[in-house]
Each structure stands twice: as structure tokens, then as C-alpha cells.
Amino acid sequence: MLNAQAIVSGQQFWHLPRNASLHGRSLDQHLLLNLWIALALLTLAHFILLVGLAVRRRAHRPIHKLTLEYLPLAALTVLFAFLAIRAQRLWAAQRYTGADLAAMQVEVTGMQFAWYFRYPGKDATFGQTKLALADAPAGNPLGIDPKDSYGTDDIVSSQLVLPANREVDLTLRAQDVIHGFAVPEMRLKQNAVPGQTAHIHFTPTTPGTYAILCTQLCGLGHYRMQATMLVLPPEKFAAWLATREAQAGAR
Amino acid sequence: MRVMHHRAVGLGYIAISVVAVLLGTVLSLLMRLHLSWPAWKLPLHGLILPEEYLALVTMHGTIMLFFVLTVAPQSGFGNLILPAQIGSRKMAFPRLNAASMYLTAVALAVLVAAFFVPQGAPISGWTAYPPLSASPLAGPGQGDGMDVWLAAIVMFAVASTASGINTLTTIVKLRAEGMTWERLPLTVWGWFTAALLSVLAFSVLMAAIVMLLCDRHLHTGFFLPAQDLINGVMLGHTGDSSPLLWLHLFWFFGHPEVYIAILPGMGLTSMVLANFARRKVFAYRLMIATTLLIGFLGILVWGHHMFVAGLNPFAGSAFAISTMAIALPASAKVLSWLATVWRSRPQLTTPMLFALGFVSLFVAGGLTGPILAQPILDEYLHNTFFVVAHFHLIMAMAGIFGLCCATYYWFPLIFRRQLSEPLGKVHFGLTIFGAYSTFLPMHLTGLAGEPRQYAQLNGIAGPGTALLQTTTPLQLHITFSALFLACAQLPFLYNVLRTALLPPTAVENPWNATTMEWAPNALEETSPEPLMAYRGPCQYSDDAATFIAQWQPDEASTPHLE
Numbered sequence: 001m002l003n004a005q006a007i008v009s010g011q012q013f014w015h016l017p018r019n020a021s022l023h024g025r026s027l028d029q030h031l032l033l034n035l036w037i038a039l040a041l042l043t044l045a046h047f048i049l050l051v052g053l054a055v056r057r058r059a060h061r062p063i064h065k066l067t068l069e070y071l072p073l074a075a076l077t078v079l080f081a082f083l084a085i086r087a088q089r090l091w092a093a094q095r096y097t098g099a100d101l102a103a104m105q106v107e108v109t110g111m112q113f114a115w116y117f118r119y120p121g122k123d124a125t126f127g128q129t130k131l132a133l134a135d136a137p138a139g140n141p142l143g144i145d146p147k148d149s150y151g152t153d154d155i156v157s158s159q160l161v162l163p164a165n166r167e168v169d170l171t172l173r174a175q176d177v178i179h180g181f182a183v184p185e186m187r188l189k190q191n192a193v194p195g196q197t198a199h200i201h202f203t204p205t206t207p208g209t210y211a212i213l214c215t216q217l218c219g220l221g222h223y224r225m226q227a228t229m230l231v232l233p234p235e236k237f238a239a240w241l242a243t244r245e246a247q248a249g250a251r
Numbered sequence: 252m253r254v255m256h257h258r259a260v261g262l263g264y265i266a267i268s269v270v271a272v273l274l275g276t277v278l279s280l281l282m283r284l285h286l287s288w289p290a291w292k293l294p295l296h297g298l299i300l301p302e303e304y305l306a307l308v309t310m311h312g313t314i315m316l317f318f319v320l321t322v323a324p325q326s327g328f329g330n331l332i333l334p335a336q337i338g339s340r341k342m343a344f345p346r347l348n349a350a351s352m353y354l355t356a357v358a359l360a361v362l363v364a365a366f367f368v369p370q371g372a373p374i375s376g377w378t379a380y381p382p383l384s385a386s387p388l389a390g391p392g393q394g395d396g397m398d399v400w401l402a403a404i405v406m407f408a409v410a411s412t413a414s415g416i417n418t419l420t421t422i423v424k425l426r427a428e429g430m431t432w433e434r435l436p437l438t439v440w441g442w443f444t445a446a447l448l449s450v451l452a453f454s455v456l457m458a459a460i461v462m463l464l465c466d467r468h469l470h471t472g473f474f475l476p477a478q479d480l481i482n483g484v485m486l487g488h489t490g491d492s493s494p495l496l497w498l499h500l501f502w503f504f505g506h507p508e509v510y511i512a513i514l515p516g517m518g519l520t521s522m523v524l525a526n527f528a529r530r531k532v533f534a535y536r537l538m539i540a541t542t543l544l545i546g547f548l549g550i551l552v553w554g555h556h557m558f559v560a561g562l563n564p565f566a567g568s569a570f571a572i573s574t575m576a577i578a579l580p581a582s583a584k585v586l587s588w589l590a591t592v593w594r595s596r597p598q599l600t601t602p603m604l605f606a607l608g609f610v611s612l613f614v615a616g617g618l619t620g621p622i623l624a625q626p627i628l629d630e631y632l633h634n635t636f637f638v639v640a641h642f643h644l645i646m647a648m649a650g651i652f653g654l655c656c657a658t659y660y661w662f663p664l665i666f667r668r669q670l671s672e673p674l675g676k677v678h679f680g681l682t683i684f685g686a687y688s689t690f691l692p693m694h695l696t697g698l699a700g701e702p703r704q705y706a707q708l709n710g711i712a713g714p715g716t717a718l719l720q721t722t723t724p725l726q727l728h729i730t731f732s733a734l735f736l737a738c739a740q741l742p743f744l745y746n747v748l749r750t751a752l753l754p755p756t757a758v759e760n761p762w763n764a765t766t767m768e769w770a771p772n773a774l775e776e777t778s779p780e781p782l783m784a785y786r787g788p789c790q791y792s793d794d795a796a797t798f799i800a801q802w803q804p805d806e807a808s809t810p811h812l813e
Contacts, residue, residue, distance in 0.1 A: 010698075014695065014698050015695040015696070015698045015699040015721070015722075015725075016698050016699070017699060017700055017718060017721075027627055027628070027630070027631065030625075030627065030628065031622075031628050031631065034621075034622045034625070034628065035622070038618040038619060038621075038622060041614075041618055042614060042615055042618055045585065045589065045614045046611065046614070048589050048593070049589055049592070049607070049610060049611070052589060052592050052593035052594055052595070053592060053596075053597065053599075053607075055594050055596075056594070056596060057594055057595060057596035057795070058594040058595075068533070068534075068586065068590045069533070069534050069537060069583060069586050069587065069590070072582075072586055073579060073582060073583055073586065076578070076579065076582050077579060080575050080578055080579070080621055081575075083575075083621065083625065084571060084572065084575045084621075084624075084625065087571070087625035087626065087627045087628060088568055088571065088625075088626075088627075090627040091564065091567065091568065091571075091625075091626045091627040092564075092568075094627065094630075095564035095567070095626075096564055096565075111480075112389075112390075112481070112482065131478045131479075131480045131485065132478075132480075132485060134480055175479075175480045176382065176389070176479060176480055176481040176482070177380075177381075177382045177383040177389055177481065178380055178382070178383070178494055178560075180559070180633075180634060180702075182634075182702070184631070184700035184718060185700075185718070187630065187631050188630070189559050189630050189631065189633055189634075190559050190561075190630075191559055191560045191561050193493065193494055193495060193560070193561045194382060194475075194476050194479050194494065195475070195476020195477065195478070195479070195491070195492075195493055195494075196476070196493060196495075196561060198561050209714045210714055211700075211713065211714040211715035211717070211718045211719075212715075213700070213702055213715055213718075214702075215633065215634040215635070215702045215703075216380070216634065217305070217374075217375060217376050217380070217383070217703075217704045218383060219374065219383060219389055219390040220300075220301045220302035220305060220374060220390050220391060220706075221301065222301075222305070222704060222705065222706070223301060223704075223705040223706045223707045223708075223711070224301075224707070224711050226711050226713050226715035227713070228713050228714055
């Protein structure tokens with residue numbers, strides 16, 4: 001059964017998954033506005049087409065080109081401009097400025113066919129990595145340089161564990177080919193390109209378990225390059241971090 | 252030696268496309284069957300492995316986009332119809348023309364050979380992003396298969412560039428007396444603009460492929476960062492560049508390429524709608540302008556494929572504006588189509604139905620364009636099935652409807668036999684139903700989060716399976732619809748075979764068309780009479796009772812419609 005709430009949230013009619021991020025709410029509203037406008041225009045165009053075919057022939061058309069071509073075009077221009085400006089404001093809010101200085105730092109590294117997540121540890125500084133040192137079977141998939149003291153307390157996880165309601169600044173990297181870091185329920189997507197870093201920041205709002213998918217074709221295991229994002233209430237996250245930091249300290 | 256006639260060249264191109272479309276369709280059905288029943292064993296082969304699924308993805312896209320949607324409308328019907336439509340009895344460079352066709356055929360053979368080299372066809376999709384496409388270490392098919400694929404695309408690009416130059420020269424130099432630019436049918440404007448884009452775009456693609464081949468074999472680093480570790484091996488190359496360079500060059504080609512595929516169909520739709528509505532095309536000069544404008548803007552929008560690829564976010568905003576802008580000339584075309592048929596009580600012949608279907612699919616696929624043009628929305632929709640739905644409706648399905656329209660419309664001209672109208676209408680009805688039933692639900696699986704190019708949607712431990720499993724009922728529906736859509740082409744095949752066996756029934760100008768290719772002597776090779784154009788196309792009387800064609804010298808010879 002369709003109900004009004006589900007239509008407004010887009011979950012039933014448009015099949016959108018739930019949203020669990022701060023920026024996702026306005027993104028969803030804008031997306032749904034776009035989808036309903038597209039559906040309305042689709043219906044309108046077909047209505048005009050079919051009515052135009054059905055009614056009897058009119059010999060000549062005294063209506064000027066202005067009315068039939070330029071006025072609708074002007075209306076569409078206004079509509080598209082309105083949508084583009086609205087989208088641009090959301091885009092600028094998310095992408096034109098970096099994360100808050102107090103945002104939590106996590107580095108995301110993609111490789112065929114796994115995601116690794118690195119936390120800077122107690123010193124709040126990532127250690128240097130060297131690609132030549134990367135060796136997953138030896139327990140150092142990211143190639144953290146053992147000579148760099150900043151790296152000794154770094155935490156590497158195969159799960160992205162985050163506290164709810166705190167901004168996160170992700171640094172995206174790739175070791176081999178281009179990967180796509182996507183979390184549908186966080187309305188988040190950014191490619192990780194080898195040789196360069198990309199930043200993306202967001203705030204998860206709802207504790208839960210979310211799918212991380214690779215969305216850039218990266219090889220035969222592309223479909224299984226999935227990971228889990230675990231969003232915890234702040235106190236539980238603090239406990240998790242303390243445990244991992246203690247483990248890293250004991251190394 | 253007698254040079255191959257351009258209509259024989261055109262039929263050669265059509266034959267290439269027929270082989271390609273059959274193959275491409277089989278590949279797509281195998282993908283659908285595998286997605287819905289992962290344990291299904293392909294007879295004589297066995298299970299479809301993930302890398303084999305990606306090879307299907309790559310080859311389906313390459314075959315359909317290059318060898319069907321580019322070859323058939325632009326080169327196939329371009330050769331069959333274009334010269335006659337401008338009142339010429341030849342193409343500008345007949346030998347180059349035949350050579351291009353043969354090279355295209357060789358390119359298809361080489362491409363298909365990629366299936367049979369060790370490790371099979373490449374798995375990096377038709378976009379072949381490096382470093383995945385730059386090293387055999389990146390996966391099966393990325394060695395010999397990738398080299399074969401690149402060789403095939405280079406050959407195709409050379410042939411398309413030559414064919415584009417030929418088309419441009421023909422239109423510029425060989426128009427009949429009186430065939431001014433403003434009197435050119437909109438199909439010719441479509442071919443003209445697409446040929447301009449071909450020459451610009453394919454040359455950039457060729458350069459990019461040469462650079463990629465250097466990266467693969469000569470240890471250069473055009474598209475590679477200083478250090479790249481693939482499969483535990485550090486690539487041994489010099490230089491420090493970025494894979495993003497390939498994305499720029501590829502999409503500088505790739506986006507115009509999709510307009511090459513659709514512009515001839517847009518022109519044909521305008522002409523066929525006017526033909527059966529017995530009217531002039533509404534806002535004819537504006538339609539010429541919008542054709543050129545779509546071509547021009549088409550080379551300025553490539554960055555909308557890269558909103559989340561790692562560009563500066565300001566670049567995203569700029570490409571969003573140019574992409575939104577292209578919606579306006581496209582909307583102008585739709586408005587002209589609606590106005591042309593409005594209260595015209597057109598004859599709903601099969602070519603007319605397919606032209607109306609083109610309008611419908613163009614609108615349905617086009618309306619999601621402005622959605623994907625907004626970077627913030629692309630952040631959610633990029634590389635999901637929403638995009639797959641978008642381009643299959645506006646490019647693949649609209650393109651195929653343009654081709655069906657062209658086939659039913661020009662069959663009596665080329666073969667002096669008319670395809671069965673009742674069978675044609677059945678074909679239309681089943682095809683448009685199948686097209687929407689297959690591709691509309693893909694919007695929803697995309698909105699649900701389904702990424703493209705996933706060999707398997709469930710069975711992976713973790714929350715991803717729970718998310719993607721919500722699409723399972725729709726997946727099954729899409730698979731059955733795709734099978735239905737393929738079967739819906741059987742009445743068409745039967746129609747063509749049945750008609751081919753009939754004796755020619757020489758009906759001259761059965762559609763009461765006004766363009767030059769229908770002139771009684773237009774297809775004669777050695778007529779002493781030069782073709783002359785006396786007016787623009789689509790001159791029908793207000794009451795739709797009479798018309799005057801482009802080739803008729805005066806009003807006195809105005810024929811009455813049957």
C-alpha cells in the first residue's frame with residue numbers, strides 16, 4: 001500500500017533506501033522534487049501528443065511560433081534554472097568548503113577488491129605510507145612505514161566504524177585502479193583515484209549498519225568489493241576506539 | 252575496376268549492423284539471465300563467471316554503441332539515402348567510402364575475436380578506464396583481449412573519420428542545383444552535424460588510444476601515477492600523470508559519440524512526422540539551429556561524466572550549466588514534434604508509429620538528463636541503474652526506433668517492395684511495450700542503489716546484499732521484459748523475409764513524400780537528367796489533399812493524394 005509519508009520520503013514509490021546522513025535529507029527532497037517534475041512533464045508531453053493525434057484535423061494553424069515554441073521554452077528555461085540553482089547550492093554546501101577542523105579523520109583506501117579504513121590513533125596524525133611496503137598477507141595492506149613514529153599507533157580496520165552526529169572527513173585513496181566509494185544510505189559517492197587523494201565530508205545521523213559499495217568498475221571482483229559502515233552512538237564508539245587504540249599501543 | 256556504388260556500401264554497413272545487433276542482443280540477454288539466475292549454466296559453456304559477465308558488459312556496450320547505433324544510422328542510411336536526398340548521384344569519395352565500410356567490417360571481426368584470445372575479452376567496460384585498462388595484471392581479458400579491443404576501436408575510428416569527411420564533403424559540394432542549405436531535409440542536417448562530431452571526436456579517441464597503447468607496451472605513463480601497485484606488482488613505467496586524463500579525453504569523444512548515434516534519428520523523426528501529418532515541420536529554421544546547437548553543446552558537456560571522479564568541484568558546477576543548457580535545444584525539438592502533429596490527424600502508418608515512438612522514448616529518456624546533470628544528484632545516481640535506464644531509453648531505444656522508422660519508411664524506395672503494414676504495427680506495439688517494461692523499472696532499481704556492472708547482486712556477506720536484494724522482484728521483471736523485447740523483433744524478421752520473397756510491386760512514392768530521394772529518377776545511376784530542387788520539403792496543402800515535392804518544377808504538376 002502506498003501511503004503519503006512513504007511517497008514524501010520516496011521510499012515506497014521511488015524505492016529510495018532510508019537516509020542516515022545530515023545532508024541526505026535536503027538531497028532527497030531535491031531529488032524527489034526532480035523526479036516528480038520529470039514524471040509530470042512526461043505525462044504532460046504524452047497527453048499533448050495523444051490528444052493532438054486524437055482530435056480532428058485543423059487545416060491551418062494561425063497560432064504564432066512564439067506561443068508554441070518560445071513561451072514553453074522560456075518556461076522550461078526558468079524551471080531548469082530553478083532546479084540547477086537549487087542543486088548548485090546543495091553542491092556548494094557540500095563540496096566548496098572542506099570539513100570542519102574538528103571533524104573526525106579517517107583514511108579510506110581501495111584496492112582490488114577490498115576497502116581499508118585507517119584512523120590516526122592517539123597522536124591524531126597519520127603515519128607515512130609507502131606503496132612499495134604494502135603487503136596484505138604480512139598485515140600491512142596500506143604500506144605504513146614502520147620507520148615513521150606517527151604510524152605506529154595508526155589503526156587499520158576493514159569496517160568503517162563512526163560515531164553518530166559527528167562530522168567525518170574521509171581521505172580517499174586507491175592503490176591500483178580507480179574505485180568508487182559509495183554509501184547509498186549516506187547519499188555519498190566519490191571515486192578513489194590512484195596517485196591522488198580526494199576528500200569528502202559528511203555527518204552520519206542514525207546509528208546502524210550500512211553498505212559500502214564500489215561503484216567504479218575495478219575488475220573481476222568489482223561486485224564483491226563491499227564493506228560495512230557501522231555507525232555507533234558516541235559512547236559506544238568511544239569504547240570501540242579505546243579498545244582499538246589499546247591494541248595498537250600493545251603492538 | 253568499377254567502384255562500389257554507395258547504396259551497396261550502405262547495404263554493407265546495414266549488414267554489419269544486423270550481425271552486430273543480433274550479437275549484442277544475445278550478450279545482453281545472457282547478462283540478464285545470469286543476474287536473475289546466477290547458477291544458470293550456459294549450454295556448451297557452463298557457469299558465467301564474474302569476469303565473463305564483465306566481458307559481456309564490455310562487448311555488449313562496444314558492439315551496440317559503435318557497430319549498431321553509430322554504423323546503421325550514420326553510415327548505413329547515410330549512404331543509402333543521403334546522396335539522393337540532396338539530389339546527388341554519388342558520394343564525394345567513392346573509393347574511400349567502400350574502404351571505410353570494409354574497414355568497419357574488419358573492425359567488427361577483430362572485436363569479436365577478443366572473445367577467443369587467451370583469457371577472453373576485456374572486462375573494463377566500453378569506457379576502458381586506466382589503470383584497469385593499462386595493465387594485464389589488472390584482470391583477465393586485460394592482456395591480449397584489451398589489445399585486440401583497442402585495435403578494433405582504432406580501426407573503427409579511422410573508418411568513421413574517413414566516413415565523416417566523406418559525408419561532409421558530399422553535403423557541401425554535391426548538393427543539386429536549387430538545394431540550398433535552408434531546403435535541406437532535417438535528416439541531412441542530422442547527418443551533417445553527426446559527421447562534424449565524428450571527425451572531431453574520433454580523432455581525439457584515436458590519440459587517446461595510441462597513448463594508452465604506449466602505456467601498455469612502451470612503459471610510458473600518460474595515464475598512470477608515478478607509483479601504481481596492481482596485484483602485488485609495482486608497474487614499471489616512467490612519468491607521473493593521472494588516470495583522469497583518460498577520462499577527459501575519452502568523454503571528450505564519448506559524449507559527442509552518443510549524439511552521433513541519435514542526431515540522424517532526430518532529423519528523420521521531424522521529417523516523417525511532417526510527411527504523415529501532411530504539414531511543414533514546425534519552426535523549420537529553429538530545428539536546423541537546434542541540431543547544430545546540440546552538436547556544439549555536445550562537445551562542451553563531457554565533464555558531467557566526471558562529477559564524482561575527482562575533479563575540482565567548481566568544474567562540476569561549470570559542466571552542470573553546459574549540460575543543463577543542452578536540455579533547451581532538445582526541448583525545442585520535442586515542442587516542434589508535438590506542434591507538427593497537433594491536430595493533424597496523421598496517417599498512422601508503421602514508420603509514423605515508430606517516429607511517434609521515438610518522440611515518446613526521447614521524452615522519457617531525456618527528462619532524466621537534467622536530473623543527472625545536477626552534480627549533487629549525480630552523487631547519488633552516478634553509476635547506478637538509473638543511468639543505465641536513462642541512456643538505454645534516450646540513446647539505445649530511441650536510436651532503435653529511429654532505425655525501425657527508417658527501415659519501414661525507405662524499404663519501398665530501396666527494394667521496390669512494401670513491408671506488411673499489419674505486421675509492422677504488431678512489431679511496433681510489442682516493441683514499445685517491451686522497451687518501457689524493460690527500461691522504466693531500471694530507474695527504480697537504480698534509485699534503490701543498484702550499481703552498474705555488478706556480476707552478482709546477492710550472496711555477498713554484509714549489508715550490501717540486504718540493500719540490493721530489495722530489487723530482486725524488479726530484476727526478474729526486467730529479465731522477462733528483456734526476453735519479451737527480443738522476441739518482439741520476430742514479427743519484424745518474418746516481415747522482412749516474407750517481403751523479400753515477394754515480387755517487386757513498384758509503387759512510386761507510396762508515402763506521398765516530398766523529399767528528393769523519392770523523385771522518380773533519383774536512384775538512377777546514369778540518368779542524363781540532373782536532379783533539381785525547386786523548394787523546401789513538406790509542401791502540403793492546408794486541406795492535406797495535395798502536395799508539391801522538392802523535385803517538381805511548378806504547381807501544374809501537383810499530384811493529388813490518393
